[in-house]
Amino acid sequence: xxxxxxxxxxxxxxxxxxxxxxxxxxxxxxxxxxxxxxxxxxxxxxxxxxxxxxxxxxxxxxxxxxxxxxxxxxxxxxxxxxxxxxxxxxxxxxxxxxxxxxxxxxxxxxxxxxxxxxxxxxxxxxxxxxxxxxxxxxxxxxxxxxxxxxxxxxxxxxxxxxxxxxxxxxxxxxxxxxxxxxxxxxxxxxxxxxxxxxxxxxxxxxxxxxxxxxxxxxxxxxxxxxxxxxxxxxxxxxxxxxxxxxxxxxxxxxxxxxxxxxxxxxxxxx
Ligand code: BTN
Numbered sequence: 001x002x003x004x005x006x007x008x009x010x011x012x013x014x015x016x017x018x019x020x021x022x023x024x025x026x027x028x029x030x031x032x033x034x035x036x037x038x039x040x041x042x043x044x045x046x047x048x049x050x051x052x053x054x055x056x057x058x059x060x061x062x063x064x065x066x067x068x069x070x071x072x073x074x075x076x077x078x079x080x081x082x083x084x085x086x087x088x089x090x091x092x093x094x095x096x097x098x099x100x101x102x103x104x105x106x107x108x109x110x111x112x113x114x115x116x117x118x119x120x121x122x123x124x125x126x127x128x129x130x131x132x133x134x135x136x137x138x139x140x141x142x143x144x145x146x147x148x149x150x151x152x153x154x155x156x157x158x159x160x161x162x163x164x165x166x167x168x169x170x171x172x173x174x175x176x177x178x179x180x181x182x183x184x185x186x187x188x189x190x191x192x193x194x195x196x197x198x199x200x201x202x203x204x205x206x207x208x209x210x211x212x213x214x215x216x217x218x219x220x221x222x223x224x225x226x227x228x229x230x231x232x233x234x235x236x237x238x239x240x241x242x243x244x245x246x247x248x249x250x251x252x253x254x255x256x257x258x259x260x261x262x263x264x265x266x267x268x269x270x
Contacts, residue, residue, distance in 0.1 A: 132152065
């Protein structure tokens with residue numbers, strides 16, 4: 001591993017924008033943690049925040065959506081969490097977790113990775129294989145404030161052995177371009193900068209500003225899909241997302257508007 005690719009507090013901080021520096025209460029860089037999201041939840045519950053950032057070299061209990069495990073070996077991946085606090089009604093942040101997918105795609109495109117796709121609600125794919133995932137969690141009393149923890153896992157360089165535990169097709173940045181991936185410190189700083197700009201304006205703009213970009217990068221639009229929820233399967237054609245980020249499923253009878261939550265989408269690949 002090149003020296004420049006070792007996760008380093010100073011190198012990340014150096015590449016943060018003045019706006020990010022101004023917002024971030026604490027930047028935590030760890031060798032190991034159970035889960036960067038869980039750590040931020042503990043920090044927030046202890047009264048720290050509101051804007052905390054945690055990155056780790058490995059996670060011993062990395063968490064994915066719907067209670068799944070996020071395999072987080074010590075390799076050259078990214079495990080990042082960032083917290084934010086809003087004092088707006090929750091309907092103002094509908095679709096936020098989907099829009100974060102676009103923020104990540106835009107950052108990766110700036111590093112030369114342009115053919116990436118989204119799979120509703122939160123997967124980032126390359127050629128049908130999962131490259132990155134997003135886990136957004138809310139804590140606290142949503143009537144007075146919304147505290148949001150956004151966790152992002154991006155496979156940068158993962159050995160076949162380390163990835164063998166993942167029970168689905170996966171890829172990493174190293175395999176996509178067949179050349180050295182970007183420095184993680186630079187990539188992390190860019191992600192943090194863009195996320196902070198994004199969070200500052202999201203409620204003002206809303207998902208409607210992201211809807212077209214999202215649908216343009218949707219890997220499933222126009223394809224047959226299955227939505228699985230509580231062991232029930234609904235089949236139809238994906239018509240992309242609406243202005244609130246709900247998935248539009250065209251069934252023979254009706255158009256259904258599906259909200260994320262504990263729903264998973266099957267059957268759509270590239
Ligand atoms: C998914 O696709 O299921 C979401 C994966 C989210 C993984 C990231 S890694 C950093 C943060 N900490 C966690 O425990 N999970 C998220």
